[in-house]
Amino acid sequence: YGAVPTAVSANVSKRIVLRLSDENAYGMLGAPKDVLSERSAPGRAIVDGVETQIASMGGTVNVAEQSTAMDAFAAELRARGAVDAPGIGALPTELSPADLPDRVDGQPVIGIADDELGPTGFEPIGTFVVAGPPRSGKTTALRALVRAVERAEPATEFFHIGGRRAVLRDDRVWAGTASSIDDVRALAKQLAPIVAAEAVEGAQNRMVIVVENVTEFGDTDAERPLKELMQAITRSDHLLIGEGDVSLMAGGYGLIGELKAGRRGIVLKPETYDGEAIFKVPFPRVQRHEFPEGRGIFVENGRAVTVQLPLVP
Numbered sequence: 294y295g296a297v298p299t300a301v302s303a304n305v306s307k308r309i310v311l312r313l314s315d316e317n318a319y320g321m322l323g324a325p326k327d328v329l330s331e332r333s334a335p336g337r338a339i340v341d342g343v344e345t346q347i348a349s350m351g352g353t354v355n356v357a358e359q360s361t362a363m364d365a366f367a368a369e370l371r372a373r374g375a376v377d378a379p380g381i382g383a384l385p386t387e388l389s390p391a392d393l394p395d396r397v398d399g400q401p402v403i404g405i406a407d408d409e410l411g412p413t414g415f416e417p418i419g420t421f422v423v424a425g426p427p428r429s430g431k432t433t434a435l436r437a438l439v440r441a442v443e444r445a446e447p448a449t450e451f452f453h454i455g456g457r458r459a460v461l462r463d464d465r466v467w468a469g470t471a472s473s474i475d476d477v478r479a480l481a482k483q484l485a486p487i488v489a490a491e492a493v494e495g496a497q498n499r500m501v502i503v504v505e506n507v508t509e510f511g512d513t514d515a516e517r518p519l520k521e522l523m524q525a526i527t528r529s530d531h532l533l534i535g536e537g538d539v540s541l542m543a544g545g546y547g548l549i550g551e552l553k554a555g556r557r558g559i560v561l562k563p564e565t566y567d568g569e570a571i572f573k574v575p576f577p578r579v580q581r582h583e584f585p586e587g588r589g590i591f592v593e594n595g596r597a598v599t600v601q602l603p604l605v606p
Contacts, residue, residue: 307340308322308323308324308340309338309339309340309345309347310322310324310329310338310339310340311329311336311337311338311347312329312330312331312333312337312338313329319339324339324342325339325342328344329344334346335354336348336349350362350363350366382410383410384405384407384410384588384599384601385405385601386585386588386601387585387587387604388404388405388587388601388602388603388604389603389604390437390440390441390444390603390605392603393405393412393441393603394412395444395445396414396444396445397412397413397414398414399414400414400415400416400417400445401414401415401417401438401441401442401444401445401446402414402441402444402445403415403437403438403441403559403591403600403602404437404587404591404600404601404602404603405600405601406591406598406599406600407598407599407600407601408598413591413598413600415441415557415591415593416557416593417442417445417446417499417501417532418529418530418531418532419526419527419529419532419533419555419557420523420526420527420532420533420534420535420551420552420553420554420555420557421438421532421533421534421535421555421557421558422534422535422536422537422542422552422553422557422558422559422560422571422572423435423438423534423535423536423537423558423559423561424536424537424538424539424542424558424559424560424561424567424571425538425539425560425561425562425563425589426538426539426540426561426562426581427538429539429561429562429586429589430561430562430586430587430602430604431536431537431561432460432461432505432536433586433587433602433604433605434536434559434561434587434589434602435461435503435505435534435536436461436464436605437587437602437603437604437605438534439451439465439501439503439534440603440605442499442501442532446498446499448498448499449498449499449500449501450468450498450499450500450501451465451467451468451500451501451502451503452467452468452469452470452480452484452500452501452502452503453467453469453470453471453502453503453505454470454471454472454477454480454481454502454503454504454505454510454519455472455503455504455505455506456472456505456506456509457472457473458506459472459505459506460505461503461505468500469483469484474510474513474514474515475514475515477510477515477518477519478514478515478518481515481518481519481521481522482518482521484500484502484522484525485518485521485522485525486525487500488500488522488525488526488529488531489525489528489529491529491530491531499530499531499532500531500532501531501532501533501534502522502526502531502532502533502534503533503534503536504519504533504534504535504536505536506536506537506538507519507535507536507537507548507549507552508537508538508541508542508548508549510548511547511548511549512547516547516548519548520547520548520551523535523548523551523552523554524551527554527555533552535552537549539560539563539564539567539571542570542571543570543571553571553572556572556573556574556592556595557572557592557593557594558571558572558591558592559589559590559591559592559600559602560576560589560590560592561584561587561588561589562581562584562588562589563576563579563581563584563589563590564576564579564580564581565577565578565579567590568590568592568597572592572597574592574595574596574597575597576590576597577597586604587601587602587603587604588600588601588602589602
């Protein structure tokens with residue numbers, strides 16, 4: 294009984310309780326414990342509080358004969374016009390950008406979501422968090438997000454901020470880059486007034502600013518200009534994507550607090566408590582080993598959904 298998730302069992306009204314090894318378990322299922330025993334015949338069950346004998350296919354206890362009888366019954370139903378039930382889908386473990394459309398409802402496509410097993414979009418404005426433990430695919434996720442916006446809006450300008458170990462600096466031709474503290478400070482001061490002005494006058498083209506390892510710039514001379522840039526981004530139609538280790542993203546003040554203010558982003562290989570710590574949105578009970586590369590929990594507008602991102606080399 295405990296193997297069935299609560300979200301599933303809560304939506305199933307009919308319960309067929311067969312013989313259990315522990316008589317105390319009957320009470321957990323709302324069934325009397327004095328009806329079935331170890332001497333009960335195979336197939337004896339409690340249905341709606343009534344002792345019931347469940348029939349077996351072919352009237353035999355031989356599993357092979359039951360399987361043959363079931364196949365014959367299925368063939369007879371198809372001959373009468375019955376339609377096979379569709380299979381239960383699952384998120385892909387690998388996904389290519391070519392498998393996704395350029396837009397969904399006019400928005401860039403972040404990946405395949407598990408609620409409808411179809412492409413899902415994200416709003417490319419404000420601040421966006423990409424977090425995860427080491428080797429969780431954060432760099433690949435940044436590439437996927439940049440590629441998604443570029444496919445949806447080819448006129449977008451992309452800027453890059455990252456320390457000397459930043460991986461994406463040479464990944465593409467950027468409209469502007471900065472790595473040293475002084476350069477980051479200067480670029481942030483240059484972009485903030487442009488973003489603020491366009492928030493009032495209306496932007497011609499969207500700007501996307503990618504910040505690798507955003508926590509690296511906390512408590513430096515670049516922190517204040519970056520915070521001012523994030524504040525301007527929040528009030529505009531531009532996008533700033535900040536990436537960092539999930540263990541350093543729990544803080545609510547300073548640069549990280551400003552980045553998290555939009556409560557939007559994705560956590561790769563998440564733990565259950567990451568949702569509350571980063572977005573103040575509860576995550577379902579999960580374990581990191583259940584998430585292959587490129588899979589995470591995406592949060593937008595207070596809603597969390599598991600998403601498989603494309604793997605962009």
